[in-house]
Amino acid sequence: MTKGWTLYDSRLAWTLVAPVLLLLVFFLVLPIAVMAVYTFFTFVTAGVEATTLTLANWQEFFTDSYYHGFLFKTLRVGAVTALICGVLGYFPAYFIWATTFKHKWLLLLLLIVPFWISFTIRTFSWIHILGEQGIINVTLLKLGLIHEPLQMLYTEGAVIMGLLHFLLPYMILNVYVSLESIDRTLIAAARSMGCTSAQAFREVTLPLSLPGLGAGLLLCFVLAAGSYVTPQLLGSGRDALFGNLIYDTIMGQLNWPMGATLSIVLFVVLGCFAAVYTRYMGMSQIVKGLSG
Amino acid sequence: MSAAHPDKEGRWAWRLTGFVTLCVYIFMFAPIIATIVLSFNSSMFGGFPMTGFSLQWYGKLLENEQVLAAFRTSLWIALVTALVTTALGVVTAFALVRFEFPGKQTLSTLVILPALVPETILGVGLLVLIKAVDQPRTLLLLVLGHILLAMPYVVLIVQARMVGIRRVYEEAALSLGASRSASFREITLPLLIPAVVAGALLAFTISFDNTSASLFWRPAGVETMPTQILSMLKISISPEINALGTVMILVTVGIPLIGGLILQGFTRLRRRNKPRRNDNENVEHQAA
Numbered sequence: 001m002t003k004g005w006t007l008y009d010s011r012l013a014w015t016l017v018a019p020v021l022l023l024l025v026f027f028l029v030l031p032i033a034v035m036a037v038y039t040f041f042t043f044v045t046a047g048v049e050a051t052t053l054t055l056a057n058w059q060e061f062f063t064d065s066y067y068h069g070f071l072f073k074t075l076r077v078g079a080v081t082a083l084i085c086g087v088l089g090y091f092p093a094y095f096i097w098a099t100t101f102k103h104k105w106l107l108l109l110l111l112i113v114p115f116w117i118s119f120t121i122r123t124f125s126w127i128h129i130l131g132e133q134g135i136i137n138v139t140l141l142k143l144g145l146i147h148e149p150l151q152m153l154y155t156e157g158a159v160i161m162g163l164l165h166f167l168l169p170y171m172i173l174n175v176y177v178s179l180e181s182i183d184r185t186l187i188a189a190a191r192s193m194g195c196t197s198a199q200a201f202r203e204v205t206l207p208l209s210l211p212g213l214g215a216g217l218l219l220c221f222v223l224a225a226g227s228y229v230t231p232q233l234l235g236s237g238r239d240a241l242f243g244n245l246i247y248d249t250i251m252g253q254l255n256w257p258m259g260a261t262l263s264i265v266l267f268v269v270l271g272c273f274a275a276v277y278t279r280y281m282g283m284s285q286i287v288k289g290l291s292g
Numbered sequence: 293m294s295a296a297h298p299d300k301e302g303r304w305a306w307r308l309t310g311f312v313t314l315c316v317y318i319f320m321f322a323p324i325i326a327t328i329v330l331s332f333n334s335s336m337f338g339g340f341p342m343t344g345f346s347l348q349w350y351g352k353l354l355e356n357e358q359v360l361a362a363f364r365t366s367l368w369i370a371l372v373t374a375l376v377t378t379a380l381g382v383v384t385a386f387a388l389v390r391f392e393f394p395g396k397q398t399l400s401t402l403v404i405l406p407a408l409v410p411e412t413i414l415g416v417g418l419l420v421l422i423k424a425v426d427q428p429r430t431l432l433l434l435v436l437g438h439i440l441l442a443m444p445y446v447v448l449i450v451q452a453r454m455v456g457i458r459r460v461y462e463e464a465a466l467s468l469g470a471s472r473s474a475s476f477r478e479i480t481l482p483l484l485i486p487a488v489v490a491g492a493l494l495a496f497t498i499s500f501d502n503t504s505a506s507l508f509w510r511p512a513g514v515e516t517m518p519t520q521i522l523s524m525l526k527i528s529i530s531p532e533i534n535a536l537g538t539v540m541i542l543v544t545v546g547i548p549l550i551g552g553l554i555l556q557g558f559t560r561l562r563r564r565n566k567p568r569r570n571d572n573e574n575v576e577h578q579a580a
Binding site (some may be wrong): 028091094113117118119126133164197225227228233251256266269 | 509
């Protein structure tokens with residue numbers, strides 16, 4: 001032990017966390033702070049901006065309905081995705097929790113495997129299902145049910161499908177973790193007091209699993225609303241989301257002040273949702289969900 | 293649990309649950325299986341129908357210098373990310389679990405933020421910062437960015453296990469004269485191994501797989517595996533991409549699975565070989 005230091009000295013703690021703290025400051029806190037300042041810079045021409053402070057970027061954002069449309073669509077797609085995830089994800093989570101199947105771990109492992117498979121590959125593999133040469137169109141054409149391939153790819157539906165595919169494991173694991181923490185004797189008690197199984201589910205299991213469902217919904221919503229690759233690969237130009245707009249503004253038009261403004265908007269909007277959530281539910285459920 | 297559903301209503305609900313579960317699993321894996329199957333298609337086009345079996349696209353892949361270069365780049369970045377993130381993550385989790393210090397709560401929230409803030413925002417933010425101080429995009433920056441993105445997961449996994457290890461074991465070692473680092477090395481770290489391995493593997497896959505942030509951060513001319521795939525997809529869905537996808541799936545699913553199996557075998561072997569050193573073993577049982 002270092003001389004003069006107590007066993008759990010806070011100075012030692014700060015030394016231990018210093019590298020990570022520096023990383024967080026320089027790669028997370030400072031970038032967002034500098035970005036906030038950039039929103040007040042003046043755009044001169046592609047890639048060039050003046051440090052003259054202006055409200056022009058904010059004015060443009062607040063008055064141009066082009067941006068409002070993007071924001072609204074992004075929030076809508078995020079909400080729809082999160083809700084479908086919640087409904088579809090609850091069943092497998094409940095099944096895995098309640099099953100007497102001996103190899104339950106296998107079902108859980110199969111949920112974790114998608115996390116290991118490249119997100120890009122998982123996304124583009126949908127082209128083989130929904131595309132003109134995809135399995136659905138090829139089968140339907142062979143059967144003679146349709147005469148022209150259906151346009152399923154490059155639609156908003158395809159984007160939501162891709163997002164569901166990416167987010168369902170998050171949702172299922174979140175709900176599962178929260179189901180696991182339920183004391184099973186409570187359900188047996190409810191049943192022995194004369195509840196039907198539906199009542200027992202509605203009155204005991206469902207309310208107790210709501211924290212996990214809530215954390216899953218928030219996580220799915222935030223991740224869907226912030227997505228970039230999925231709309232890029234599975235959507236047409238019309239299905240671009242806010243993330244794509246930011247990317248195009250910065251990498252395409254090289255309009256850094258506007259790109260920074262849009263990023264801060266997305267950050268604040270999603271941050272508000274997360275803040276409302278943590279205000280009522282606390283952070284711990286998200287932590288549980290993320291660490292599986 | 294089906295015993296808990298003796299009424300008719302419950303049985304139907306249970307059947308429905310099973311059916312939806314099955315559909316979700318099919319939904320999860322059908323596209324991936326389609327990609328793997330199509331990688332063996334002899335057709336010139338990347339889609340259905342299958343016209344015959346062929347390995348030619350894998351051969352083509354091995355001759356594609358760009359793909360090989362991107363693969364090497366991603367592999368190195370992921371290895372460095374996994375090593376550094378795990379080392380820093382273990383130390384940070386140790387401090388967060390064992391110590392009480394002002395600002396601890398803020399720090400634990402800050403640590404998980406990179407997992408919650410959309411990558412587009414993190415990507416733009418860092419670019420704006422280095423533009424403001426007039427620095428170029430470098431490989432080091434990309435690696436540090438990946439470390440940031442993987443850190444929340446490693447810290448959370450290690451933290452979860454660390455909570456289960458009682459501090460009296462470390463304190464016993466300290467009171468018997470072990471140095472601070474020796475007690476960490478000899479007591480804490482061995483008990484943490486499963487979490488350390490799991491964290492390292494996850495950090496590796498997060499880095500190897502990262503797309504959105506890498507698109508912003510990569511230096512000019514550098515392609516990682518996912519950005520390479522994206523730029524190939526812009527041209528067309530060639531059968532070569534299916535082959536590439538299949539190879540990637542085998543690598544990223546194979547490594548953690550093999551790692552897990554080795555770890556399992558290793559702990560079993562250790563338990564069998566050293567039944568006498570029960571102080572150490574008991575600790576492990578209690579912690580598990």
